[in-house]
Amino acid sequence: MEKKELFGRCPYVTAQKVLTGKWSMYILYLLSEGAIRFNELQRRMPEEMTHTTLSRQLKTLEKEGLIIRTEYQQIPPRVEYRLSEVGEKFKSVLSVLKIWGDEYILYLNKTKK
Template sequence: MPGFTCGLDATLRLIAGKWKPLILYFLAQGGPTRYGELRRAIRDVSDKVLIQQLKELEADELVKRTDYKEVPPRVDYSLTPLGHSLAQALVPLCTWGTENMAEVARVYAERDSWKRGPA
């Protein structure tokens, strides 16, 4: 069993990576979701990375993959009870991001101007 320094450490290990919190967020919005729907919702992720992140979330028992064994293939993803509880824990972060989106955009724009240097 991995040693965690605190509860936040345990949580961050589960959601490590740029896309896992977004995957959990979009799966929490409704019922089972097809891969293509997730791919469209999470715009900038590559297929390779999305597939890898979904496999890791499934291995961590946060996401359930259902393969209907049909032709053409039909697979969907949904949250497990553990995944639902984690998605609910992310709600305050979503709220904070929504409430502070303009300020965060301003900070990032300012930071980008530092990288470009003087005009």
């Protein structure tokens, strides 16, 4: 029996594949507040992250169409990232995830006692 490719057909599999990177949702959250330069993004990450790792994650999100990279021709070079139109639609998902995350943190704190 041939396995069905669910990417592009099932919303859960599609979302999971598009958001595969460890920090993809957090990057989208940071960009939901507005355009951010690369170094600022790197500073705002919760853990030490190499330039290469962040760059790879941003390239993936750009390839998936969730963010837009804008390079300004100036010295020193300036690059900003912002949510694309489809990335902007992810903001509602982020707000629901925040509510669930906050509730789960409360659950974790109650069960630790």
